[in-house]
Amino acid sequence: MKISLRKISVKLLVFNVLLLSLPMVSLLYLDTYERQLLRSQESSMIQQARTLSAALQGSEDLGAEALRIIGNLNNRLVSRIRVVDAGGRLLADSAALMPEPGTAAGVRTAAEEDYTDGGTSAEDTLLYRFAVYPINTARNLLLPPSPELEAGEYYSGKTTLDGPEVKTALEGRYGAATRISSGGQRSINLYSAIPVYSSSTETEVSGAVLVSRSTFQILNYLYELRLDIIRIFLIFLLISVLLSFGLAMSLTIPVVRLKNEAGSILDESGNFRNHFTGFRRGDEIGELSRSLTRLSSDLENKMEFIDKFTSDMLHELKNPLSTIKNAAVLALEVPGRKEELLGNILEEEKRMERLLGELKKVSSLENRFENERTGNVNPSEVLPVILSRYPAVVFHDFSDSGCAININIDRFVQAVANPVDNAVSFSPEGAAVAVSLFAERGFCRIEIDDSGPGLAEGAELKVFDRFYSERTEESRREHSGLGLAIVKSIVSWYGGSCSLQNREAGGCRFTMSLPVSTV
Numbered sequence: 001m002k003i004s005l006r007k008i009s010v011k012l013l014v015f016n017v018l019l020l021s022l023p024m025v026s027l028l029y030l031d032t033y034e035r036q037l038l039r040s041q042e043s044s045m046i047q048q049a050r051t052l053s054a055a056l057q058g059s060e061d062l063g064a065e066a067l068r069i070i071g072n073l074n075n076r077l078v079s080r081i082r083v084v085d086a087g088g089r090l091l092a093d094s095a096a097l098m099p100e101p102g103t104a105a106g107v108r109t110a111a112e113e114d115y116t117d118g119g120t121s122a123e124d125t126l127l128y129r130f131a132v133y134p135i136n137t138a139r140n141l142l143l144p145p146s147p148e149l150e151a152g153e154y155y156s157g158k159t160t161l162d163g164p165e166v167k168t169a170l171e172g173r174y175g176a177a178t179r180i181s182s183g184g185q186r187s188i189n190l191y192s193a194i195p196v197y198s199s200s201t202e203t204e205v206s207g208a209v210l211v212s213r214s215t216f217q218i219l220n221y222l223y224e225l226r227l228d229i230i231r232i233f234l235i236f237l238l239i240s241v242l243l244s245f246g247l248a249m250s251l252t253i254p255v256v257r258l259k260n261e262a263g264s265i266l267d268e269s270g271n272f273r274n275h276f277t278g279f280r281r282g283d284e285i286g287e288l289s290r291s292l293t294r295l296s297s298d299l300e301n302k303m304e305f306i307d308k309f310t311s312d313m314l315h316e317l318k319n320p321l322s323t324i325k326n327a328a329v330l331a332l333e334v335p336g337r338k339e340e341l342l343g344n345i346l347e348e349e350k351r352m353e354r355l356l357g358e359l360k361k362v363s364s365l366e367n368r369f370e371n372e373r374t375g376n377v378n379p380s381e382v383l384p385v386i387l388s389r390y391p392a393v394v395f396h397d398f399s400d401s402g403c404a405i406n407i408n409i410d411r412f413v414q415a416v417a418n419p420v421d422n423a424v425s426f427s428p429e430g431a432a433v434a435v436s437l438f439a440e441r442g443f444c445r446i447e448i449d450d451s452g453p454g455l456a457e458g459a460e461l462k463v464f465d466r467f468y469s470e471r472t473e474e475s476r477r478e479h480s481g482l483g484l485a486i487v488k489s490i491v492s493w494y495g496g497s498c499s500l501q502n503r504e505a506g507g508c509r510f511t512m513s514l515p516v517s518t519v
Contacts, residue, residue, distance in 0.1 A: 016240040037218045042176070042190055045079050045211040049194035052081060053209045056196045062207050063091035070094050079213040083196070086170060086206055088160045154179055161210060169193035169208035188215040254285050258292065265296060272300045323348045372408040376517050379405065379412075379437050379444055386416050387435060390424060394432050399439035406517035407494050415490045418483035419448050419500075419510040426452030427507070439516070443496070448510040454502040463500050464488040487512070 052069065059065040066083035070092050083092040155161055168175030175193035191212045198206035258276070267273045276293040279286040327344045330337060380397050387393045405412065423433045431451040438445040455463065464484050484500070491498045496514035503509050 016244045034218065034222055037222075038188075038190065038215060041213060041215065041218065042192060045190060045192040045213055046174070046194070048079055048081065049192055049209045049211040052083075053194045053196045056083070056207070056209070058197070058199050059206075062196065066092035067097070071097055079211045082155075082161065082210040082212070084161050084166060084170075084208050084210065088162055088166055088170065088208075090159050090161060091207065163191065165191050165193040166208055166210055169195045169210070170205055171195075172202075172205050175208075188219070189213070190215065251285065254279060254281070254289070258289060262292070272296075272303070275300075321348075321352075372411065374406050374408050376404045377407050377409055377412050379403065379446065382409070382412065383416065383435065383437060383446075386413055387420065390420060390433070392424060392427070392430065392432055393420060394434050396434065396436040399437045399444065403437075403439035403444040404517045405444055405494075405514045407514065411490045411494075415487050415512065416446065418487045419512070422483060423448050423450035423452070423508070423510065426450055428452075442516050443513045444516060446512045446514075448512075449503060449507060451507045454506065454508055455500065460499070460501055464498070 052066075055069055056062060056065055062083065062085060070077075070081055070083070073094075077094055081092075081094040082090060084090055154163060163177055165175030165177040172195050175191075177191040179189045179191070189212055191210060193208050193210045195205045196207040196209060198204045261274065261276050265272060265274050265276070276289060276296050278293040279289040281289075324345050327342075327348070331342060331345075380399055380403075383397075384395055387395050420433065420435065427433055427450045433451075434447075434449040436447045436449075438447070464487075484498075488498055491512055491514065494514055496512065498510070498512045500508055500510050
């Protein structure tokens with residue numbers, strides 16, 4: 001059972017973890033978000049370059065004017081700005097005009113820190129590397145390799161800027177380039193170049209404005225975002241594991257208990273020794289336990305019925321078998337009585353056939369109830385029809401036709417005819433048998449009074465047992481002793497009750513009560 005328990009727990013855990021892991025897939029789609037941020041940064045750089053290019057257009061001294069404007073904007077720049085002449089020679093550089101940190105001219109802003117790639121990043125943390133490593137590995141295996149980009153320090157120490165984006169701008173077009181930084185934290189530098197025209201006609205290019213900016217802050221922001229997602233995932237992963245384990249225990253513990261009860265419900269001989277206790281839970285497991293309780297109870301009752309039925313059957317068949325055996329022995333020993341004894345054997349054989357037929361009816365009676373079609377039966381209308389074949393029976397209706405019973409019509413006829421047959425057979429020849437119908441307190445009550453010898457003391461509790469009879473041995477050859485047992489099964493199935501008692505005036509009174517139909 002430990003294996004089964006583990007299987008349920010693992011299935012629940014795997015399902016919850018897989019469901020929880022879906023947000024981790026969003027890490028792969030942060031690249032789209034990164035591209036959007038880079039496009040926004042590039043648009044901002046282009047706008048800065050265009051603004052400075054427009055301010056420098058038509059300047060007689062391009063270098064001096066560029067130094068003046070950049071100097072005035074120095075503390076408010078978010079990108080690195082360079083100005084070159086028509087030959088690509090560097091005229092002005094915002095990085096060269098930037099005050100040293102801590103001096104009276106001011107302190108570098110966060111934006112100005114983009115010139116360098118120093119500092120720490122969320123990418124350096126062990127948690128980030130541990131979580132992102134499988135994703136990067138899968139990406140490297142499944143996706144084609146990215147092309148190598150140019151070094152980020154391409155213009156370091158140069159006085160003439162000869163990059164392709166600068167050459168494109170000096171030709172009168174917009175130029176752009178992307179390069180990976182080479183020092184410290186990995187980042188990307190974006191370069192945008194806009195031509196500067198010597199006049200308003202925009203026919204002659206006198207120089208270019210080159211705006212560059214590192215994506216270090218964008219990448220670091222994305223690393224922090226990924227790290228936050230990883231932390232949230234780990235927190236909810238822990239919660240998911242605890243909830244999965246608790247849910248598994250709430251499922252498996254009662255299942256294990258039901259399994260143990262099922263294993264101990266029977267002893268080695270196949271007899272019931274325990275019962276399902278049932279749970280008070282209102283969920284499906286509680287319903288299952290209660291269904292098993294009802295099933296085990298029904299099965300126990302069925303087994304008791306079969307055991308008692310078998311015992312009664314063997315006991316009842318013992319007498320005719322003994323008679324047949326004795327008759328056969330005498331037929332062999334006394335030749336003169338052969339015809340008489342063979343006649344006895346045939347009579348006992350017929351009796352056994354009758355008994356087996358009645359036993360078959362009793363054994364299959366309860367199984368047929370569930371599949372039988374029922375309907376409303378009015379005893380005031382049906383009883384006169386049933387009793388019409390009994391000349392000595394008198395019917396009295398005290399119900400004012402005010403009751404109806406939901407029952408199978410054939411079963412109702414059988415439940416009435418059997419006790420009437422008994423009453424007629426026990427009554428003296430020519431004596432009347434009275435059948436009365438009453439309606440009271442939600443029940444239809446039928447009473448059958450006979451004028452027979454009555455019951456022996458203490459027989460009231462035995463008359464409904466199978467094969468019980470107070471008839472003489474000769475009379476029992478024609479009666480199986482199963483009539484009232486069948487009646488009790490029918491009446492009990494439809495929620496009623498029946499009894500047989502002696503009357504003070506003599507004879508017996510059979511009483512049968514069935515609930516009134518509510519439909």
